Amino acid sequence: MHVTFHGVRGSTPCHGPLTAKYGGNTACVSIRVDGQRPLLLDLGTGLRYFGKEYSASTSTPIDAVALVTHMHWDHIQGLPFFAPIIRDDAHLEIYGPKQDNGRSFFDAVTSAIRQPTFPVELHDLRGKFDFHDVENDSFMVDDFHVMSRTVPHNGPTVGYRIEIGGKSVAYISDHQQPLDGSFALPNGVRELAEDVDLLIHDSQYTSSEFAGKSNWGHCTAEFAAQIGLACRAKSVALFHHDPDRTDAELDATPICSSGSGFRVFVAREGATVSL
Numbered sequence: 001m002h003v004t005f006h007g008v009r010g011s012t013p014c015h016g017p018l019t020a021k022y023g024g025n026t027a028c029v030s031i032r033v034d035g036q037r038p039l040l041l042d043l044g045t046g047l048r049y050f051g052k053e054y055s056a057s058t059s060t061p062i063d064a065v066a067l068v069t070h071m072h073w074d075h076i077q078g079l080p081f082f083a084p085i086i087r088d089d090a091h092l093e094i095y096g097p098k099q100d101n102g103r104s105f106f107d108a109v110t111s112a113i114r115q116p117t118f119p120v121e122l123h124d125l126r127g128k129f130d131f132h133d134v135e136n137d138s139f140m141v142d143d144f145h146v147m148s149r150t151v152p153h154n155g156p157t158v159g160y161r162i163e164i165g166g167k168s169v170a171y172i173s174d175h176q177q178p179l180d181g182s183f184a185l186p187n188g189v190r191e192l193a194e195d196v197d198l199l200i201h202d203s204q205y206t207s208s209e210f211a212g213k214s215n216w217g218h219c220t221a222e223f224a225a226q227i228g229l230a231c232r233a234k235s236v237a238l239f240h241h242d243p244d245r246t247d248a249e250l251d252a253t254p255i256c257s258s259g260s261g262f263r264v265f266v267a268r269e270g271a272t273v274s275l
Ligand SMILES: [Zn+2]
Pocket: 010, 011, 027, 072, 074, 075, 173, 174, 240
């Protein structure tokens, strides 16, 4: 299983020499396993670069599956710029959280990609789309076992656990830490992260920033690492970096490790973790 980070930022893309090392694209991670369709975790601006790599590697039409956590811009903005989908024989299956008042995820996406905020509509992208709503579910995607659980954030949001061939990844990109700054853990998050090989987790704020933005839907790197420890994850990728976080600051992130081999590292655009 090869897990590649195509975008590791939260909130909005950023650019320039201060963020060039870890990258400025927003949330998009791919999971590649031989014989399976590519799995995409979120469709932020990093998706455009996954698309360029895909098109450079093959002329086969794309047939991929996206697991989307929620509707915020930083998680869907790459979709209309995903070049491989702009052909009639392309196919993208998209899972995302059911919206408030029974509204479907499909309805939310088609409402976001349209005039006047974008020049064309989703169906103008030519490829075939299939949408699925998820809440607290377990389902198969090809040979992947996938679990979705609702995660505290702003608006309907889920996280995912993906398992195949005895390897597992949990993806919890945006997670509201308890407002008091404590490390209390919802049961659904525990189910997603328990004993995984890799936990990819929100780490947007420093402790001092969190004090001033405690209800903005995110958490600290310490909270992410603590979840990894509490759930006996083998490793934690700190993810969804604040757009103001510089490379120097990320380099200086305290990296925890223990005698048991538990590892915490900073997710970087272009990096691949093989499990
Ligand atoms: Zn986000």
